[in-house]
Amino acid sequence: MEDDDDELIVRVARGDGAAFARLVGRYRTRLIAMTTRIVGNRAVAEEIVQEAFTRAWINAPRWKPQGGGRANFGGWLARVATNLAIDHTRRARSVPLEEAAEPVDPTLSADQEMIAAEDRRRLGHALTKLPPRQKAAIALTYDQGLSNAASAEAMEISVGAFELLLVRARRALREAMMEDKAS
Amino acid sequence: MTPESYESEFQEFLDRLDLYGGRLEDWPVEARAAAEALLEHSSQARAQWNAMRRAEAALTQSRALHDERINDIAARAMQSAQARPQQPPIRRLPWAVAAMVALVAGLYVGQLQISSEEPTEIVTAALDQSGGSHDVW
Numbered sequence: 658m659e660d661d662d663d664e665l666i667v668r669v670a671r672g673d674g675a676a677f678a679r680l681v682g683r684y685r686t687r688l689i690a691m692t693t694r695i696v697g698n699r700a701v702a703e704e705i706v707q708e709a710f711t712r713a714w715i716n717a718p719r720w721k722p723q724g725g726g727r728a729n730f731g732g733w734l735a736r737v738a739t740n741l742a743i744d745h746t747r748r749a750r751s752v753p754l755e756e757a758a759e760p761v762d763p764t765l766s767a768d769q770e771m772i773a774a775e776d777r778r779r780l781g782h783a784l785t786k787l788p789p790r791q792k793a794a795i796a797l798t799y800d801q802g803l804s805n806a807a808s809a810e811a812m813e814i815s816v817g818a819f820e821l822l823l824v825r826a827r828r829a830l831r832e833a834m835m836e837d838k839a840s
Numbered sequence: 841m842t843p844e845s846y847e848s849e850f851q852e853f854l855d856r857l858d859l860y861g862g863r864l865e866d867w868p869v870e871a872r873a874a875a876e877a878l879l880e881h882s883s884q885a886r887a888q889w890n891a892m893r894r895a896e897a898a899l900t901q902s903r904a905l906h907d908e909r910i911n912d913i914a915a916r917a918m919q920s921a922q923a924r925p926q927q928p929p930i931r932r933l934p935w936a937v938a939a940m941v942a943l944v945a946g947l948y949v950g951q952l953q954i955s956s957e958e959p960t961e962i963v964t965a966a967l968d969q970s971g972g973s974h975d976v977w
Contacts, residue, residue: 670926670929674922707921710917711917714924715921715924715926716927717926718928718929773897776894776898777902780899780902783895795899799899800899827858828858833895834894835888835891
């Protein structure tokens with residue numbers, strides 16, 4: 658049976674490296690995906706995620722379990738990583754467009770894979786034009802898989818304000834796909 | 841359907857598409873039924889819906905990372921974190937002790953306050969000038 662996050666953090670607070678490894682293993686993939694989406698650069702995202710985990714380690718003895726385990730700690734981590742990523746993006750306005758991961762889906766035919774690759778390229782380009790907070794809204798929703806309420810908490814804004822960011826971001830991506838199709 | 845009502849229905853569809861995303865399963869039941877009806881007869885709506893679904897599919901696909909790389913990142917994160925000292929836990933007073941401290945502080949402050957049934961000199965002078973009586977006190 659999986660340990661609850663709160664139980665793991667209690668162990669991390671006592672310096673338990675194995676418990677920390679479990680937490681890192683549990684959240685690393687989604688965090689890196691989310692952060693890469695915001696900063697647009699894998700190497701920078703890795704540094705940010707590393708810093709978020711470092712903060713989790715340092716602050717573990719001060720963690721206050723709130724019940725519900727995973728959502729709370731996961732939300733806290735997402736908040737730290739999102740804030741670090743937005744801060745980074747604001748400092749470095751000209752973020753280089755990183756080549757998107759190019760996974761090959763075995764269920765797609767060669768033609769379908771070519772279209773999908775083109776869509777990923779278009780999406781990557783459209784994402785670079787979004788303001789950092791809209792990128793964060795997309796990343797929290799699609800990479801972190803958080804609900805609007807949890808995403809709003811991670812960004813420390815109201816649910817209404819979060820939905821507004823998400824609506825604008827989705828609209829921009831949808832229109833980018835439409836424009837490309839038209840051209 | 842009149843062109844005006846189509847336009848308003850189409851605009852409402854776009855607003856919902858941006859709010860709920862391309863997965864109609866995630867939409868509220870009523871909104872979903874209206875969207876499905878519109879999608880059946882509007883190629884314009886279908887094009888917008890497909891664009892959203894393609895954007896979302898691309899978002900999902902571009903998330904993929906190689907496991908080896910992830911493991912490497914995790915190892916570095918752990919190494920970096922564990923090299924740093926942890927914060928000491930915040931010590932808090934038990935609530936009973938905190939309540940006792942508050943009570944003692946309250947009693948002490950209460951003792952300092954001057955309670956007087958008599959009006960102050962300034963008020964007395966004002967009442968004298970206006971011809972009022974001290975009986976009101």
